[in-house]
Amino acid sequence: xxxxxxxxxxxxxxxxxxxxxxxxxxxxxxxxxxxxxxxxxxxxxxxxxxxxxxxxxxxxxxxxxxxxxxxxxxxxxxxxxxxxxxxxxxxxxxxxxxxxxxxxxxxxxxxxxxxxxxxxxxxxxxxxxxxxxxxxxxxxxxxxxxxxxxxxxxxxxxxxxxxxxxxxxxxxxxxxxxxxxxxxxxxxxxxxxxxxxxxx
Amino acid sequence: xxxxxxxxxxxxxxxxxxxxxxxxxxxxxxxxxxxxxxxxxxxxxxxxxxxxxxxxxxxxxxxxxxxxxxxxxxxxxxxxxxxxxxxxxxxxxxxxxxxxxxxxxxxxxxxxxxxxxxxxxxxxxxxxxxxxxxxxxxxxxxxxxxxxxxxxxxxxxxxxxxxxxxxxxxxxxxxxxxxxxxxxxxxxxxxxxxxxxxxx
Numbered sequence: 512x513x514x515x516x517x518x519x520x521x522x523x524x525x526x527x528x529x530x531x532x533x534x535x536x537x538x539x540x541x542x543x544x545x546x547x548x549x550x551x552x553x554x555x556x557x558x559x560x561x562x563x564x565x566x567x568x569x570x571x572x573x574x575x576x577x578x579x580x581x582x583x584x585x586x587x588x589x590x591x592x593x594x595x596x597x598x599x600x601x602x603x604x605x606x607x608x609x610x611x612x613x614x615x616x617x618x619x620x621x622x623x624x625x626x627x628x629x630x631x632x633x634x635x636x637x638x639x640x641x642x643x644x645x646x647x648x649x650x651x652x653x654x655x656x657x658x659x660x661x662x663x664x665x666x667x668x669x670x671x672x673x674x675x676x677x678x679x680x681x682x683x684x685x686x687x688x689x690x691x692x693x694x695x696x697x698x699x700x701x702x703x704x705x706x707x708x709x710x711x
Numbered sequence: 712x713x714x715x716x717x718x719x720x721x722x723x724x725x726x727x728x729x730x731x732x733x734x735x736x737x738x739x740x741x742x743x744x745x746x747x748x749x750x751x752x753x754x755x756x757x758x759x760x761x762x763x764x765x766x767x768x769x770x771x772x773x774x775x776x777x778x779x780x781x782x783x784x785x786x787x788x789x790x791x792x793x794x795x796x797x798x799x800x801x802x803x804x805x806x807x808x809x810x811x812x813x814x815x816x817x818x819x820x821x822x823x824x825x826x827x828x829x830x831x832x833x834x835x836x837x838x839x840x841x842x843x844x845x846x847x848x849x850x851x852x853x854x855x856x857x858x859x860x861x862x863x864x865x866x867x868x869x870x871x872x873x874x875x876x877x878x879x880x881x882x883x884x885x886x887x888x889x890x891x892x893x894x895x896x897x898x899x900x901x902x903x904x905x906x907x908x909x910x911x
Contacts, residue, residue, distance in 0.1 A: 516749035518855030523723040528756040549716035555901040556728040560862045562899040576911040645845020655718035662760045699762040701755040711776040
């Protein structure tokens with residue numbers, strides 16, 4: 512039943528959701544710049560409120576930067592953050608409204624009408640940046656790669672270390688690569704439809 | 712270049728991201744319970760921190776409930792919220808941690824170790840619920856439907872009206888259906904890769 516009611520082909524369903532899993536170990540195969548560009552050029556089209564597009568991505572490619580990042584990860588996440596072929600910091604730019612005059616050409620006043628206060632910008636950035644992080648994880652899988660998103664870290668430490676301007680907030684750190692040996696934990700349960708969806 | 716580096720086939724890329732658009736008008740064709748079930752049964756597999764799965768969906772199917780919802784929408788969103796075949800309220804359950812003993816069987820202590828304080832639960836619910844909202848929007852498109860996500864509403868009003876327990880927070884309201892006449896605004900620009908992605 513579940514497949515018949517969808518238009519997306521079954522192989523794509525498996526690739527993006529059903530067989531895709533959060534990887535805990537990775538092979539040595541590198542993740543290329545071309546792959547990340549292709550992921551971004553696809554998922555950039557995912558919708559955000561006011562076309563705000565607050566998500567920013569920092570690809571941690573140098574050993575030096577990886578060392579600085581691992582310092583701020585919780586102990587249980589350090590080993591896999593060290594061993595993943597590529598680590599991406601997903602953050603938001605809390606000054607995203609500066610881009611609205613070009614990104615929202617039919618309503619450039621939005622910048623001054625709605626976003627003069629930092630707390631409003633922060634909540635808009637967090638909500639829409641997390642939406643985009645969802646699209647990004649789907650995009651990583653669309654590239655045939657496994658994503659290992661993590662939120663176990665010292666956010667203030669990462670923000671200070673990687674975003675010296677004080678205008679960015681980390682949302683998640685994502686390990687990316689081809690899965691390695693014993694990459695998967697047993698899949699955890701999911702809530703049943705009736706536990707999640709109600710009708711009024 | 713962008714397509715070659717992805718494994719997902721081009722038709723699925725178009726369906727989910729490239730040709731999919733936020734619809735502003737809809738046809739009369741109903742959205743069935745079977746379609747929403749199929750969407751959920753697919754996107755439920757998207758990862759969340761601690762397998763928290765905080766997103767809850769309220770399908771607004773009765774005229775009475777739709778009337779109550781429209782009251783709390785911003786003026787510019789009222790007409791399309793009234794005319795969409797189906798409207799879904801995407802919210803989070805800030806008491807999601809009560810489900811962890813069954814949903815995170817390898818680490819049931821997480822409930823009491825990390826989530827005793829409401830503000831921590833709220834920020835975890837918002838971040839992961841928004842990730843799930845991203846998966847859900849992709850899922851709506853996987854069903855061959857258009858999604859029209861909106862954040863222009865009185866959140867406190869919707870929370871009080873639809874979630875009397877005080878434990879849920881609305882994230883977005885999403886119109887769902889087949890696109891109607893003149894459904895699309897011209898597509899707004901997207902930030903370039905180099906504006907979003909940096910390497911360290």
